[in-house]
Amino acid sequence: MRRRDFVTLLGGAIAIFPGATHAQQSAKKWTIGYLGFGPASSWTSEVEALRNGLRDLGYVEGKNILIEFRWAERADQTFYLATEFVRMKVDVIFAPASTQVEPARRASTTIPIVFAQHADPVGLGDAVSLSRPGGNVTGMSMLLTEISVKELEIFSETLPNVARIGVLWNPTTPSHPTAVKAVGAAGQKLGIQLVLAPAGTISEIQEAFATMSRQQVNGVLVLSSPLYTAQAGILAELQMQYRLPEIFANRANVDVGGLMSYGADLDDLYRGAAAYIDKIFKGNSPADLPVEQASKYKMVINLKTAKTLGITIPPTVLARADEVIE
Structure with a gap:
């Protein structure tokens, strides 16, 4: 092969090879x-x-x-x-x-x-x-910790005469101990007594509601946890069984019957x-x-649930809702 032909062939190969490599990467x-x-x-x-x-x-x-x-x-x-x-x-x-x-x-x-x-x-x-x-x-x-404190503030405004609120938290959720401390400090400032109810399984969730009911809480703040979102239906049923309104971080819990939620979109x-x-x-x-x-944050209120529980949502809270479920 003559030198000129070899150089031409080599140049053509160089021109083709990068394209072939790119095609492999994109594929x-x-x-x-x-x-x-x-x-x-x-x-x-x-x-x-x-x-x-x-x-x-x-x-x-x-x-x-x-x-x-x-x-x-x-x-x-x-x-x-x-x-x-x-x-x-x-x-x-x-x-x-x-x-x-x-x-x-x-x-x-x-x-x-x-x-x-x-x-x-x-x-x-x-x-x-x-x-x-x-x-x-x-x-x-x-930002779970900050959101949980905000939820407690919204809940206390929604239920202005409550003296005791249950806090459902999951020991298997790594972020919950920190959130529980922050909520506890916020509860003291608001003059609300908090009843902590740990629950990491379905059976423990059921036991926690029975305990909170015996301790006469007026509502339940449910800290955000994958378990509590996955078991949204059970939490909605327990809310009605014990007549304990709930606030969540995830609007999916409200879609199936929870009273309200405030949290990140x-x-x-x-x-x-x-x-x-x-x-x-x-x-x-x-x-x-x-x-x-x-x-982006959203507050969602289920008015159908509020009516069933005999709760009147204050106009100041209702006006801040991003979505209302009739």
Whole structure:
């Protein structure tokens, strides 16, 4: 082969090769391991919000992305499911809340982990700082401690004559001890006696309501937990059984009969989490992706439930509601 022909052939190969490499990269099918806390039916809206966020960024399930769903029935199952994702060598573990983030971190310190509604990533040690997480974990934060205090204030305004409020909290939710302390301090300032009722299983939830009823609480503040969202139907039934109005952080609890909710817009947070996954797929390290705090909050009131419980929502509270269920 003459030298001129060889150079021409080599130049053509160089011109073709980069395009072939790019085609290989763009044809890659990324895998996300979704570490959920079931049942899946309790998280339909949030899952769809994540999917919509990914679709808006050009990811089509079955074409260039695959989402592997695993749903834990108990908190102690999450670590096993996380290790399953490690064995599968997923590209990202999506662990929505602190309940799932901590077992995912124990399972892997190298696979990127993205959260959508973490209560306190810095306080719980899942991030060094909000501006620079520093590890393999990042995402969206819902500010649980601050929200819980605000919920107590709203609840006391909704039920102005109450003297005692129960606080349902989950010992298996890492962020709850801090939130319980903050709520306790807020209760003292408001002159409200709080009755703490820990519950980490369905049977414990039922026992907690029986205990709170015996202690004559006037209502129940339910701290945000994947378990309490997953068991929204049971909590609504217990509310009616014991005639104890409830306030939540998640509007899904109000959709099935809870009295009211105030909290971060979870759909917005899950859509935001999709952007983190996209950035990681494009080569960014989670250590360098700042944690974003919730910017949208909603208050939802179920007037049908209020009527059933014989509660009149004060006009000042009703006027601040973003949505009212008739």
